[in-house]
Amino acid sequence: LSAMRLHLHHHTEYRYQTPVVMAQHMAHLQPVDRPSQQVVSHALHIDPLPAWQQHRIDSFGNHCTHFALQSPHPCLNVHAHSVVDTQPTMPLPDSEPWEHLWQRLQFQRHMAPETHAEYACASPLAPSHPRLADYAAGSFPEGRPWLAACQDLMTRIHHDFRYVTGSSDIHTSVLQTLQQRQGVCQDFAHLMIGCLRSLGLPARYVSGYLLTQPPPGQARLLGADASHAWVTVPHQGQWHDFDPTNLRSGTHSPGEDYVTLALGRDFGDVSPLRGVIQGGGQHSLSVAVSVVPEDEHLVFQPFAVTPPLGTPGSMAS
C-alpha cells in the first residue's frame, strides 16, 4: 500500500426537451482536503458558459460553486476534473466503551459540549427512529468499544442488505431501506448514520469516489465508475470512515483508493449538482464518473466521456 495520485472526472449532462430559459445551479464537485487526501488541482468546466459564477465554502467546510445561466440552452454539461493525492489508511485504533461517548454527548448545563455533538442530531435524510435504534442495538452491547461497535454495525448492514442497482432513488427513506433490506451505497450510508443517531451517537455522510479495477484482462473504461457514499464517525479528534457497501474501514478514510468529495449531515447537504430551471419540459440526465490512477491517465482523453457501461468490479454508488 502506498500513496496514490488519482484523476477524477465527474461529468454531468442534462438534455432538455425544450430550451431552458433560466437556470441556477449549485455544485459540490470540488474535493475537500482531508488528512487522507490533498487536492493537487481542480477545474470545473461548464457549458454553456454561465452568466454568473461564484465559489464559497459552505457551513460544513465544503467547496460549493453557484452558477447561473440566463439565456436559453437545450443542454447543460458540467465537467469536474480533479487530481488528488491519497494516503494509505491506518487501522482503527482502540476506543473507549461507546457509553462513555454517549454520556459526554448528554447536555450538561454550563459544560462545553462534546466536539461534533451536532452530528448526533437527526437530519432530513438520516433521521432518528425507534426502528433504527432497534436494529442498531445488536451492535452496541454494554461496554463494547465505540469504533468496534461501528465496525460491527457496518458488517451487519453489509451482510443483511442486498446491493441492488436501481432499487432506490434519491427520495428513498432510511425506513424504506430498513424494511426492503436492499439499496445502494447512499442508502446504506444513510441507514448506518440514522442507526447511530437513533442511539444518540454522531456520524457524518461522506460523498466521494472509489477507484474500481476493471475485470481481469480488460481495459479501464472511462465513465464506468460512479459516485460513492460512506460514513465517518468522530473519535478523539479524528474521523474514522466506514463503508458498509464494500465492508471497508479505516482512520481518515477506508483506503487510499477512496477520494472524499464533500462531507455533511446527509446527502442533502452535499448533492453534487442541484438546480432550479425555468422551462425545459422533460429532461434526461446522464452522469459519468471516472477514477483513474495517474500512470493510466495519460492514455485517456479527459473529455471523451462515454456513458456508463457494464457493472463495475467493485460496487459503488
Added chain:
Amino acid sequence: VTASTQTFPDTLDSPSHAAAWWSGRVLPSATGHFNELTHSGLEHADLAPEWSSFFSHVTDGPAGLDLRQTQLQRQLRDNGVSYNVYADAQTLQRPWSLELFPLLLTPEDWTEIETGIQQRARLLNHILTDLYGNRQLSQRGLLPMTLAQGHPGFMHAMDGVQPLGQTWLHIAAFDLGRNPDGHWNVLAQRTQAPSGLGYLLENRIAISRQFPQAFENMRVQRLAASYQSLIQSLIHLSPKGRDARIALLTPGPYNETYFEHAYLARYLGLSLVEGHDLTVRDQHVYLKTLQGLEPVDVLIKRLDDDWLDPLELRADSTLGVPGLMQAVRAGHVLLANTPGSAPLESPALLDFLPDVALEVLGEPLRLHPTQAIHRAQNHGIGNANPHALSQLPTWRGQTLSPASLVLRVFALAQGSGQWRVLPGGMVRLPAPGQNLPSMQGGGSSADCWVLSHGPVDRTSLLQQAPTTLSLVRQKRPVTSRAAENLFWLGRYTERTDNALRLLRLTLRSLQGEESGSHSLLAWLSVCNKAQGLLPSTTPNAQQSTEAFQCALWQQASAQRHTGSLGHNLRSLQSAAHAVRERLSGEQRKLIERADALLNGLAAPTHHSHASVQPVDPDTLDQLNDLLAAITGHQTDHMLRDDGWRMLSIGRHIERAATLSAAMAAAVQTGSLFEDAGFEALLALFDSTLTFHAHYPQRRDLLALLDVLLTHPDNPRSLAWVLSTLRSRVDKLPDTPGQPVLSLLRDLPDPRTWDLLALSAVHPESSAAHHGYLDLLQLLQSCEDSVYRLSDRLGHAYFSHADSLSQSLLS
C-alpha cells in the same frame, strides 16, 4: 346574577349609573383564573376602574350591545375579513370572528409587557447572532445542541452570515398569558412569519367604531406610529436606504392568512408579491413587472424559512425564489425576518432562556413562568395553577361570559439594537370546548386597548411628513402576475355580463310572443351553446322550448359547468381575489354580493326537488344591477395604470369575440332577417335605444350594420370595441424584442370597412349563409384576431414559461 334577570332602564341619568348597572352583572371567572373585568384573581371583586370607565360609555344596555354585535359582524363580512381554513379554492374562507369587548390594559400592565418584550427581542436577536456566529451559547453549555446547530430549523445556508444592521429580527410576535396573580408570561415566540399585524389593525378599526366615545375618552394608545417606524427602520437598514423598494412576500391566496397579507400591503403601501413574481440575477432580487425587471431591496416575508429558496432549501417549494439565499448572504436584499430563526420558535427553548438572559444580558428573564411560580410560593398561594389563563368578558346575548385569552404582541425593530413594542395586540380566545385558543381551530379574536396616562400619539400613515415616499410620486409597479389576473378579471367580468344578458334575453324570448320564430330559436340555441351557457348536447330550442328552458334553469346556477353563469362569476371572483389589494372595497363587496346572490339561486328550495326550479327573473335583474355596478367601478374608480389597461383589454377582447360570433350566428341562422331576431340582436348588443334613436322606422341590414358594426360612438359597435382595444394596447410598455405595435399586427382596421359591400349579397353563395360572405368573413377575422391578440399578450407579458420552474438533483 346575569344581565337578563334585570331589565336595563330605558334611560340612565349618567354614565356612572351605566357603570354601576353593569358592575352588578359581572360573572365570576372560573376558579384559579385572573378575571380581567375585576382585575383580580379573587372570585368576588368589584369592576376594575378601567372597565367601569368603559361601561360608563355603554349607556344603551344589553340591547345596544346586541345591536353593536350585529353591526360588527356585518362590517367584517362587508370588508371581506377572513381566515382561510383549508387550502382549497372552493370553500376557502371563514369569516373572521371578533369579540365585541376589547382587552383593556392599564398603563402598569403595559409597562410590564413592554419592558419584558423589549428584553426578549434583544435576547432572541443575540441568540441568533451567536447561533450563526461564534456559537458561544452552546459552547458554554447554555443551550443544548438540539436547540442550536442540531435543531432541524437551524439554517446551514445562513451559517456565518451577518445580517444587515446586525438585525436578525424585525418583527417578532410573542403570545402572552396572564397568570392568576395578574402578571404576564410568554407562552410562545413566533419569528419566521408571524401573523396578526394586519388582523389586529382591522380589529382596532372595527371595535373603535363600535365604541367611539369610550375609545376617545379612555386614552387608548394608537398604532400607526409603530407601523411607520417599522417601515422607516427597514428603509434605514436596507442596502439602498431612502430609495429602497419594499415588498411583502406572500405564499399566495390559499394561505390561511392571505387576507391580512393583502390588507397590510395596502395599508403600508407595499407591493404584494408571490415567489414567482420575483427573480434573482447576479445575487440581486428583481420584481417581474409589465415594465420589465425592477429591483427589490426589502422583503417582508410571510413564508416559513424552509420554503424561501428551492435551490438551497426545500427543492419542492414552489412558493420561494431560486437564488434568494445568495442575495441574502450577499446583503443585497433585506429579508424581514432574516432566515434562520426557526429554533427560536421551539417551545423547548423557553426553559433555557433564564440562564441565557443572566449570562448574556446580566439580568433575570422577564415574563417567564418560573417567576410566577416563585411569586406564588412567596405569597403562600402555591397551589394555584400557574398555567390558568386570565379571562375576558365576551358578549353572549345578554350575558357577560368569561373566556380564557392569549395576547399576541409584536416587537418591531428600530435598528441599532432597539425594539419598539406595538402598543396593542391581537387577543385570541378558544372555541367553545377548547382549552387553548387557535384561529385554525375556530376560536375568536378581540382587540386590545393599551391605556395611557399621558397624551396619545395620533400619528397616521396618511399624514406623514413629506418624505421621498410622498413627494416623488412613485409609480406602483404592475407585476406580471397582477397583470394576468387583471386581464382575466376583465375577461370574466365581460363574459359574465354577456352571459347574463343572453340568459335574460333567452328566457324572455322563450316566454314571449316570438317564441314561435324558428330562426330566433335557432339563433338562441347557437349563442347559448357557443357561450357555454348550455352543454352542446342539449336539444335545440326549436325541438323543444320546454326542455331548452329547463336546461337553462338548471345550468344557470351550476357552478361546475365551464361557461355557466355560476362558473364565470366564480372565475371572476377568484381573479379578483388574487388582486384584491388593487380593487376598492366597494368593488370587492359588489363581487361578494353577486356571488351570494347566485349561491341563493343554486340553493335547493323547499319545493319538490324532483322538478327543476324556474330561475327567478328578479334575481337575474338584481344580478344585472350588481354587474352594472361592478363594471361601473372598473370603468370609473380605478387608477388608469397598465394594470387597469390589462383589465380593459380583457373586457374588450371578450366583447369583440362574443359580439362577432353572435352577429355571425344571426346571419347564418337567418334570425336577423325576421323582426324578432333583429330586435334580439340589438338587445344582445345593448343597442336597442341607440338604434331606434338613429333609425326610427327602419329595420334593414345596412342600418343595423351601421349601428352594430361601424358606428364610431356606440361602445357596443365592433368598430368602437376594436379601436378602443387598439388604443389600450398601444399604451402598454414595449417588452424586450417585442415592440407593442407587433401585438396588433392583424387586428382588423374598421376604417377600411365598406358598409355597402358588407351588406351586399354575394351572387354565388349558398343558402346556409344567406349570401353575406364578406360580412361573415369579416366577423370571423374579428373573432380570430382578438383571440390571437390574447395569446400574444400572454406570451409577451405574463411569462408562463418563467412560472413553470422545476428542481434538478443529481
